[in-house]
Each structure stands twice: as C-alpha cells, then as structure tokens.
Amino acid sequence: xxIHITEQQRSRLFEAMQDGFSLDTMVAQxxxxxxxxxxxxxxxxxxxxxxxxxxxxxxxxxxxxxxxNKKGIEQNLEEIRLGTEPYLSSFPKIMNGSDEENGLxxxxxxxxxxxxxxxxxxxxxxxxxINEFIWCTIAGGRQGYNKYxxxxxxxxxxxxxxxxxxxxxxxDIHELYMGFDNxxxxxxxxxxxxxxxxxxxxxxxxxxxxxxxxxxxRLYNPRRNR
Numbered sequence: 001x002x003i004h005i006t007e008q009q010r011s012r013l014f015e016a017m018q019d020g021f022s023l024d025t026m027v028a029q030x031x032x033x034x035x036x037x038x039x040x041x042x043x044x045x046x047x048x049x050x051x052x053x054x055x056x057x058x059x060x061x062x063x064x065x066x067x068x069n070k071k072g073i074e075q076n077l078e079e080i081r082l083g084t085e086p087y088l089s090s091f092p093k094i095m096n097g098s099d100e101e102n103g104l105x106x107x108x109x110x111x112x113x114x115x116x117x118x119x120x121x122x123x124x125x126x127x128x129x130i131n132e133f134i135w136c137t138i139a140g141g142r143q144g145y146n147k148y149x150x151x152x153x154x155x156x157x158x159x160x161x162x163x164x165x166x167x168x169x170x171x172d173i174h175e176l177y178m179g180f181d182n183x184x185x186x187x188x189x190x191x192x193x194x195x196x197x198x199x200x201x202x203x204x205x206x207x208x209x210x211x212x213x214x215x216x217x218r219l220y221n222p223r224r225n226r
Contacts, residue, residue, distance in 0.1 A: 092108045129156060133156050136150070137177050156170070
C-alpha cells in the first residue's frame with residue numbers, strides 16, 4: 001500500500017537527516033559504494049547491512065533502503081511493486097519519495113524484528129499456525145492439488161474466520177505465492193517477520209519480500225546462470 005505524504009509530512013520526514021543531505025547528491029556519487037559512504041556520513045551508521053542493500057534509519061517511522069548492487073536494485077523494485085498494491089497490506093509500506101524508476105533507493109516503513117510470541121499478542125494465534133498455513137499453501141499451490149494440504153488450509157480458515165487480521169494475512173500469503181510468484185518458504189522462520197505500528201496499533205508484516213523467485217533464479221542461483 002503506497003503512502004502519499006503531504007509537504008509538511010515530507011519536511012518532518014527529512015528533519016531527522018543531517019542538514020545538507022540530498023537524494024540528488026547521493027545519486028550523483030556515481031557508484032554504489034560512494035552512495036553508501038555518503039549516507040553513512042550524512043545519516044550515521046546503518047541499522048541493517050546485507051549483501052545487496054544497506055538500511056539507514058531516517059526517523060522512528062521510516063528507513064532508507066539503498067541498493068549496493070544490481071541485486072539490491074531488483075529487490076527494491078520488487079518491494080515497490082508489492083508495497084504499492086492496494087489490496088495487499090501485510091508488507092512494509094513504501095513512501096512516495098522512493099526511486100520507482102531506477103530502484104536505487106526506497107523510503108519504507110520502519111519495522112522491528114518480530115518474536116514468536118508477538119503473533120499471539122497481536123493476532124491471537126500461535127506462530128505455528130502461520131507456519132502450517134505457509135506449508136499448506138506451498139504443498140497445495142503451484143505444484144498441483146494436495147488433498148491433505150487443502151484440508152489443513154481449510155481447517156485454519158475455519159478456525160480464524162472471525163479474526164479479520166488473520167484472514168487478511170492468510171490471503172496476502174496466498175496471493176504472494178500464487179499471484180506474484182514469490183518464494184514464501186523463508187516466512188516459516190520468524191526472523192523474516194516484523195512488527196510495526198499502524199494507526200496506533202501493532203501490526204505484523206513480512207520482511208525481505210523483494211526476493212522473488214524470478215530474482216533469485218536470475219541473480220542468486222548459480223545453476224540457472226550456467
């Protein structure tokens with residue numbers, strides 16, 4: 001879900017940045033490493049650093065995800081694609097200051113790492129039920145019909161049919177796998193889930209959704225690139 005912010009909100013968004021920081025100046029650095037160095041100088045130490053992207057906190061609610069290489073660009077563009085879908089809500093939101101054309105950076109909702117007991121507190125369900133739903137979706141999804149998986153998935157739907165938050169999350173997981181060709185197996189690990197605050201209430205969101213199966217096969221899988 002894309003957020004359109006006002007000029008006043010935009011001003012507050014960038015108040016956390018050191019005076020003189022400029023996205024245009026960052027891009028003009030010319031190389032990935034120089035852009036990272038520029039952000040470190042102007043924004044401080046990163047809060048997350050992986051093989052393809054580095055994350056800088058802007059304020060308590062937003063972060064800057066800067067691509068370090070082509071893989072990072074692809075993942076940024078994928079997160080923009082998912083984060084701007086109006087009918088998907090279980091992903092970190094993307095702000096409208098992001099580089100939607102080139103994917104060099106995105107400004108996204110700040111998310112804290114989740115723990116297993118957060119699912120019980122926020123959604124009223126154990127993490128094991130999310131894990132089982134993901135397994136059922138994969139087993140009975142694109143590979144063909146699986147009676148056992150289909151029955152278990154219907155049991156979970158019936159169990160939580162009166163819980164709108166859980167049903168919305170189930171639907172987003174199913175749509176991510178079936179409609180967007182994303183590999184959801186990593187969501188069976190709690191480290192790939194986050195916790196954020198929306199409208200004064202805690203919400204669970206999926207992390208690192210930018211690594212679709214297409215991106216993985218083209219850029220990460222050596223067997224596909226021989």
